[in-house]
Amino acid sequence: MTSKENLEEKVDEERRCFLRRATATVGGVGLAASTLPFISYWLPSTETEASGNPVQVDLTPLQPTQQLTIVWRGRPIWVIRRTPEMLATLPKLNDDLRDPFSNEDQQPPYAKNLYRSIKPEFFVAVGICTHLGCIPTYRPDVGGVSPSWLGGFYCPCHGSLYDLAGRVYKGVPAPKNLEIPPYDYLSDNMIIVGVDQGQKT
Ligand code: FES
Numbered sequence: 001m002t003s004k005e006n007l008e009e010k011v012d013e014e015r016r017c018f019l020r021r022a023t024a025t026v027g028g029v030g031l032a033a034s035t036l037p038f039i040s041y042w043l044p045s046t047e048t049e050a051s052g053n054p055v056q057v058d059l060t061p062l063q064p065t066q067q068l069t070i071v072w073r074g075r076p077i078w079v080i081r082r083t084p085e086m087l088a089t090l091p092k093l094n095d096d097l098r099d100p101f102s103n104e105d106q107q108p109p110y111a112k113n114l115y116r117s118i119k120p121e122f123f124v125a126v127g128i129c130t131h132l133g134c135i136p137t138y139r140p141d142v143g144g145v146s147p148s149w150l151g152g153f154y155c156p157c158h159g160s161l162y163d164l165a166g167r168v169y170k171g172v173p174a175p176k177n178l179e180i181p182p183y184d185y186l187s188d189n190m191i192i193v194g195v196d197q198g199q200k201t
Contacts, residue, residue, distance in 0.1 A: 054194030056186065059122060067138045069127060072193050076127035076135060077181055079191070086140065086164050087120050089150040097167045099177050106130075107180035110197045116165040116180055118197060124183050125166045129155040131174040136162065153178070 055072045057079055062068050065086070068079045091114065094100040102112050110118055117123050129136050134157035139145055145154050145161065153162040161169040166178030182196040 052194070054192045056190060056192050059189045059191065062122075065140050070193065072181065077193050078123070078125050078127045078138070080123040080125075080138070080164075082115075082121055082123055082164060086151060087115065090114055090163065090165055093150065093163050093167070096169055097163065098170050098175070100167055102167070102177060104176050106177045108182055108196055111180040114165070116167070116177070118183070118185065122191070123165065124180065124191065124193065126179040126181055128179070129157065129160055129174055130168065130176040130178065131155065131158055131160050131172075134158075136160070136178075140164070 052073045055070055055077075057068070057070055059068075059079065059081070062079065062081045064081050064083045066081055070077050070079070099106075102116060107116055111124075115123070116125075127135055134155050136153040136155040139149070139154045140151040141149075142151055143149055145152075151164050153166065155161070155174065158173045160172040160174035162174070162178055163169070166180070168174045168177050181193055182199075183191050183193045184195050184197045184199065185191050
């Protein structure tokens with residue numbers, strides 16, 4: 001097996017591990033949400049997952065700084081509730097980022113803004129590194145990854161870094177910002193992933 005095949009096998013195994021972890025924690029959203037900043041997982045029904053249909057996500061349990069992960073079309077979709085302090089970090093980072101203004105086609109038009117989201121408070125993104133597809137780790141801890149770290153996502157496979165809007169830093173292997181999936185708000189506390197804003201379901 002070549003080293004490239006070895007690497008791809010490793011990445012596939014990481015994804016399989018993610019789905020096994022997700023399956024093992026179905027139903028744990030309310031429990032995990034009580035402790036910061038635990039990550040919780042929620043899987044749609046087998047029928048919904050198999051069909052690739054849109055998935056509704058209740059934002060009610062999500063406390064500030066927390067991350068919720070669902071699975072849509074076999075991919076982890078993150079929802080993170082960002083605080084005003086977290087949002088305030090974003091304009092400071094432009095010089096350090098590869099695509100600070102989201103010129104690459106990595107988001108729907110309604111998420112092409114500083115926050116890369118419909119509402120600044122809730123960040124919705126595909127949790128897959130744009131280098132070789134590992135699953136980055138949510139690291140909101142200021143100073144946690146480096147002394148100048150303001151929070152974001154760290155990919156453990158080859159060290160790629162993204163800010164709290166999923167914008168990739170310069171000088172890391174990942175070439176692009178994290179992808180933003182199509183989504184819309186059904187109400188203040190309910191989103192639907194897999195449907196573009198304003199699209200009828
Ligand atoms: S997969 Fe290589 S840095 Fe994320």
